[in-house]
Amino acid sequence: MPTKIEKDRLTGKETTGHEWDGIKELNTPLPKWWLYVFYACIIWSIGYMVLYPAIPLGTTYTKGLLGWSSREQVRDQIADARERQGEFLIGIQESSLEEIRADSTLFTFAQRGGAVAFADNCAACHGAAGQGNVGGFPVLADDDWIWGGSLDSIHHTIVHGVRWEDDPDTRFNMMPAYGDGLLSEEEIAQVTDYVLSLSGRAPEGADLAPGEEIFAIQCAACHGEMGEGVTDLGGPNLSDAIWLYGSERNEIMAQIVNPQHGVMPAFQARLEGETLKMLSIYVHALGGGQ
Ligand code: HEC
Ligand code: HEC
Missing domain, CATH: 1.10.760.10 (Cytochrome c-like domain)
Incomplete structure (x- = not known):
C-alpha cells in the first residue's frame, strides 16, 4: 500500500511507493494500444462463447448459436472427398475387372482404395502386406492359390467368403477325417x-x-x-x-x-461393390495374380 503519493524527481512521474534499497518503482500506465487490444480480446471471446461450443456442463456443453461441431466438419469433408472420387468410383462400377486393370488411371485409383480397404478389413487375418498368418490364414502375396489367382477367382472368394454359412455361393469343400476309421x-x-x-x-x-x-x-x-x-x-x-x-x-x-478347415467371411454383405472390385485388383497385384 502506497503511503503517500510521491513524484520521481528525474522523470516527474508518480511512484508506486515501493522501494528497494533506495530504488523506487515508477507508476507507468499500460500503453493505450495494449489496453484496447486487451478489451477487444475480451469482447471477441464473449462473442466466440456465444456463437461456438464453449462451456463444459457435466457430460454436455454449451453448443453455441452457429451449431458448429468438428464432427459436422469431418462429415462435410468426407462428403467432399466422395464427390471428388465420384467419377473414379463410377468408372470402377461400370468397368469389368479386366478393364480396370487395363486403364492406368482406374488401376491406380483401385490400388489405393484397395490398400485402404485391405488394411481395414483383411490385414487382421492376412497380415498388413498380405504375408499371411500361422494357423491357416494364407499368404496373398505369392503365386500359390488355394481357390485360384485370376481376378475373377479372387473376386469370387472375397465376395462369397470361404465356408461361410450365410452365403449360398461360398467356397466350400471339406476334407474327410481319415482318423475316423477311413484309413488305419x-x-x-x-x-x-x-x-x-x-x-x-x-x-x-x-x-x-x-x-x-x-x-x-x-x-x-x-x-x-x-x-x-x-x-x-x-x-x-x-x-x-x-x-x-x-x-x-x-x-x-x-x-x-482330423483336418482343420479355414473360414473366411463373405464380404458382399459388408462392403460396396466398388470396394470389392478394388480389393480384388489390389490382392491380384500383391504378388502372384494369374
Ligand atoms: C477372419 C479371418 C479373415 C478375414 C477377415 C479375411 N480372410 Fe481371406 N481368408 C481367410 C482364411 C482362413 C482363408 C483360407 C480359406 C481356406 O482355407 O480355403 C482365406 C482365403 C482368402 C483368399 C483365397 C486365397 C487362395 O489362396 O485362394 C483370398 C483371395 C482372401 N482370403 C482375401 C481376403 C480379403 C481381400 C479380405 C478382406 C476383404 C479377407 N480375405 C479377409 C481368413 C480371412
Ligand atoms: C474332399 C476333398 C479332399 C480330400 C479327399 C482330401 N483332402 Fe486334404 N485338404 C482338402 C482341403 C479343402 C484342404 C484345405 C483345408 C483348408 O483350406 O483349410 C486340405 C488340406 C490338406 C492338407 C494341409 C495342407 C496345408 O497346406 O497345410 C494336407 C496335408 C492334406 N490335405 C492331405 C490330404 C491327404 C493325404 C488326403 C488323402 C488321404 C487328403 N488330403 C484328402 C480337401 C481334401
Missing part, C-alpha cells in the same frame, strides 16, 4: 510319408509305394494326381513349400487324421 494308423503313416515325398522330403528308407496307392485313391481327387492342388475344389498344393497348417511330419499327419 499304418495307412495314415504311409500316406504321410508319400505326401512328404511330394515336396522332396521322403523319410530315408521309406517304402513309398503303398502311400502312393492310397493317395491316388483317397486324395488325388481334391489334391491332384501329383499333389499339385485343385483350385476348383480348394484342395491345396501339397508339392510345394507352402503349408497352411505346418510342414512337419506330425502336423501333416494331424491334418489327415
Whole structure:
C-alpha cells in the first residue's frame, strides 16, 4: 500500500511507493494500444462463447448459436472427398475387372482404395502386406492359390467368403477325417510319408509305394494326381513349400487324421461393390495374380 503519493524527481512521474534499497518503482500506465487490444480480446471471446461450443456442463456443453461441431466438419469433408472420387468410383462400377486393370488411371485409383480397404478389413487375418498368418490364414502375396489367382477367382472368394454359412455361393469343400476309421494308423503313416515325398522330403528308407496307392485313391481327387492342388475344389498344393497348417511330419499327419478347415467371411454383405472390385485388383497385384 502506497503511503503517500510521491513524484520521481528525474522523470516527474508518480511512484508506486515501493522501494528497494533506495530504488523506487515508477507508476507507468499500460500503453493505450495494449489496453484496447486487451478489451477487444475480451469482447471477441464473449462473442466466440456465444456463437461456438464453449462451456463444459457435466457430460454436455454449451453448443453455441452457429451449431458448429468438428464432427459436422469431418462429415462435410468426407462428403467432399466422395464427390471428388465420384467419377473414379463410377468408372470402377461400370468397368469389368479386366478393364480396370487395363486403364492406368482406374488401376491406380483401385490400388489405393484397395490398400485402404485391405488394411481395414483383411490385414487382421492376412497380415498388413498380405504375408499371411500361422494357423491357416494364407499368404496373398505369392503365386500359390488355394481357390485360384485370376481376378475373377479372387473376386469370387472375397465376395462369397470361404465356408461361410450365410452365403449360398461360398467356397466350400471339406476334407474327410481319415482318423475316423477311413484309413488305419499304418495307412495314415504311409500316406504321410508319400505326401512328404511330394515336396522332396521322403523319410530315408521309406517304402513309398503303398502311400502312393492310397493317395491316388483317397486324395488325388481334391489334391491332384501329383499333389499339385485343385483350385476348383480348394484342395491345396501339397508339392510345394507352402503349408497352411505346418510342414512337419506330425502336423501333416494331424491334418489327415482330423483336418482343420479355414473360414473366411463373405464380404458382399459388408462392403460396396466398388470396394470389392478394388480389393480384388489390389490382392491380384500383391504378388502372384494369374
Ligand atoms: C477372419 C479371418 C479373415 C478375414 C477377415 C479375411 N480372410 Fe481371406 N481368408 C481367410 C482364411 C482362413 C482363408 C483360407 C480359406 C481356406 O482355407 O480355403 C482365406 C482365403 C482368402 C483368399 C483365397 C486365397 C487362395 O489362396 O485362394 C483370398 C483371395 C482372401 N482370403 C482375401 C481376403 C480379403 C481381400 C479380405 C478382406 C476383404 C479377407 N480375405 C479377409 C481368413 C480371412
Ligand atoms: C474332399 C476333398 C479332399 C480330400 C479327399 C482330401 N483332402 Fe486334404 N485338404 C482338402 C482341403 C479343402 C484342404 C484345405 C483345408 C483348408 O483350406 O483349410 C486340405 C488340406 C490338406 C492338407 C494341409 C495342407 C496345408 O497346406 O497345410 C494336407 C496335408 C492334406 N490335405 C492331405 C490330404 C491327404 C493325404 C488326403 C488323402 C488321404 C487328403 N488330403 C484328402 C480337401 C481334401
